[in-house]
Amino acid sequence: MEYLEIEGGNPLCGQVCIQGSKNAALPILSAVILHHGTTVLRNCPKIIDVIYMLEILKDFGCCVSWEGAALVIDASRLCDSQVAECYGRQMRSSIMLLGSLLGRMKQASVSYPGGCVIGERPIDIHLAALEKLGAVFTETPAGLKAVCEKPAGTMLRLPFPSVGATENVILLAVLAEGTTILENAAKEPEIGELCRFLNSMGAGIEGMGTSKLVIAGVKELHDTDFTIMSDRIVAGTYMLMTAAAGGDVLLKEAPLEQLESVQKVLWQMGVRQEVQEEGLRIQSMGRPKCVQEVCTRPYPGFPTDLQSPLLAALALAEGTSVIRETIFEARFKIVEDLCRMGANIHVDGQHAVIQGVKQLKGAELTAHELRGGAALVIAAAAAKGTSRVYQYHYIARGYENIIRDLQSLGVVV
Ligand code: EPZ
Numbered sequence: 001m002e003y004l005e006i007e008g009g010n011p012l013c014g015q016v017c018i019q020g021s022k023n024a025a026l027p028i029l030s031a032v033i034l035h036h037g038t039t040v041l042r043n044c045p046k047i048i049d050v051i052y053m054l055e056i057l058k059d060f061g062c063c064v065s066w067e068g069a070a071l072v073i074d075a076s077r078l079c080d081s082q083v084a085e086c087y088g089r090q091m092r093s094s095i096m097l098l099g100s101l102l103g104r105m106k107q108a109s110v111s112y113p114g115g116c117v118i119g120e121r122p123i124d125i126h127l128a129a130l131e132k133l134g135a136v137f138t139e140t141p142a143g144l145k146a147v148c149e150k151p152a153g154t155m156l157r158l159p160f161p162s163v164g165a166t167e168n169v170i171l172l173a174v175l176a177e178g179t180t181i182l183e184n185a186a187k188e189p190e191i192g193e194l195c196r197f198l199n200s201m202g203a204g205i206e207g208m209g210t211s212k213l214v215i216a217g218v219k220e221l222h223d224t225d226f227t228i229m230s231d232r233i234v235a236g237t238y239m240l241m242t243a244a245a246g247g248d249v250l251l252k253e254a255p256l257e258q259l260e261s262v263q264k265v266l267w268q269m270g271v272r273q274e275v276q277e278e279g280l281r282i283q284s285m286g287r288p289k290c291v292q293e294v295c296t297r298p299y300p301g302f303p304t305d306l307q308s309p310l311l312a313a314l315a316l317a318e319g320t321s322v323i324r325e326t327i328f329e330a331r332f333k334i335v336e337d338l339c340r341m342g343a344n345i346h347v348d349g350q351h352a353v354i355q356g357v358k359q360l361k362g363a364e365l366t367a368h369e370l371r372g373g374a375a376l377v378i379a380a381a382a383a384k385g386t387s388r389v390y391q392y393h394y395i396a397r398g399y400e401n402i403i404r405d406l407q408s409l410g411v412v413v
Contacts, residue, residue, distance in 0.1 A: 004389040004403070006380040007412035008362055012247030014409045015279070016238055018254050019400045020045040021231040024193040026093040027167040028228065029053045030100045031194060033060060033075045034174055035201055040225040041071040048397045049093060056083055056094065070225075081105040092116065095123055096164055099171030102135055102148040111143035117368045119328040125158055125165040132156045133172050133180065153178030153217050161186040161211065161298045167194055173215040174203045182213040188299040189258045193229050200224040232258040234399060235280070236306045237374050238409070239263075242282040243271045244313040244382040249409060252279035261302045265294055265310065269317065290319030290356055296327050308334055308375035315343035316382055317356035325350050334372045334379075337365045341383055362387040367394045377402060381411050 020043035061079035101108035135148040166186040173180035192208040204216035235254040269288040296304040304327035341360040362385030367373030373395040380387035
């Protein structure tokens with residue numbers, strides 16, 4: 001079985017250029033099929049989930065090509081609206097094709113995305129919201145069949161600011177008859193980026209960055225050439241890796257304005273952060289300080305996707321910290337691996353109490369999902385001695401080239 005072998009224990013030194021945002025690219029790739037024409041996307045991250053999404057678009061009949069760093073997709077002719085079972089189950093974001101397939105083809109069939117190790121991942125909020133816009137769902141043995149003859153704008157409110165459900169409503173509302181007003185919409189920056197992308201194609205979306213989106217349906221969209229913003233979670237991962245291992249790191253293209261909640265926690269941990277001409281400079285000498293309590297929250301709160309990386313960094317902090325996970329029900333899976341490295345962490349339901357230790361020692365570790373895998377890499381880079389991270393393909397779902405990035409920070413991998 002493939003593994004990453006990491007020689008940990010030395011402070012980081014070097015720089016990383018932060019890739020394009022995975023969680024902006026995926027809904028944008030779904031939105032591409034709303035337009036009977038060509039879309040040029042720049043700074044699209046070359047990660048496994050994007051490769052899967054491009055395969056699905058090709059299955060629908062899209063012409064997809066990389067022209068240098070630019071991704072060119074021609075969605076003029078679509079011949080199918082069935083998300084192949086193999087891809088549907090592979091990744092959560094396939095459910096985000098529901099809204100755009102219904103908007104373009106008036107029908108869709110997807111397999112249930114299925115839960116994953118971080119939680120059940122239900123889609124009830126998606127289905128209830130899309131039904132309000134006119135979608136009708138029937139269960140089939142393979143998954144879900146949907147039709148929506150005439151998408152009609154309406155007023156609706158989400159019971160919880162679900163990122164994916166917000167994106168699905170936007171995707172179906174863009175070409176609907178009339179205006180849709182969506183209340184309690186998620187405010188993650190990736191939602192704003194999807195709206196900016198769609199508006200660059202002629203959509204009429206207002207309220208970006210707020211929990212009330214107003215989407216005026218339009219008849220059709222036009223070609224666009226759009227550059228995707230940087231990935232705040234990848235940037236946060238390397239900020240927390242520097243907190244854990246110590247060192248002096250420069251992050252180029254980091255989306256500063258989206259990292260306030262993470263920067264606040266890092267200042268509490270005694271990590272210096274300085275905005276410089278070339279990027280964000282992160283400096284950490286010795287052990288990080290502990291933090292009273294960090295709760296994961298919908299944006300602009302502390303992101304759940306950085307909860308595991310923070311857990312790994314706090315394992316080495318001076319003192320006791322508490323992390324509360326309020327978004328997913330099973331996102332402390334890496335605690336067992338961290339304890340085998342010598343960490344002292346106690347999980348009680350949605351709470352983790354972390355008594356920082358002076359040192360972690362290298363161990364055999366196994367990734368079970370994307371951000372937990374990234375957190376194990378953080379622990380391995382900070383630990384004394386050699387670690388092996390098995391199943392690290394999970395990490396490639398969200399990080400373009402973790403080996404390249406680690407080596408550019410001076411980690412022996
Ligand atoms: C998006 O997932 C991200 N994925 C996740 O990132 C991220 O952790 C999450 O938002 C929260 O920020 C992508 O953008 C591709 P939600 P999503 O719908 O849309 C419950 C990563 O590592 N819920 O906001 O699935 C759900 O179970 C990934 O990049 C329902 O109950 O998140 C969860 O507990 C991991 N019913 C909570 O809401 C629904 O219909 C948040 O889910 C939908 C969601």
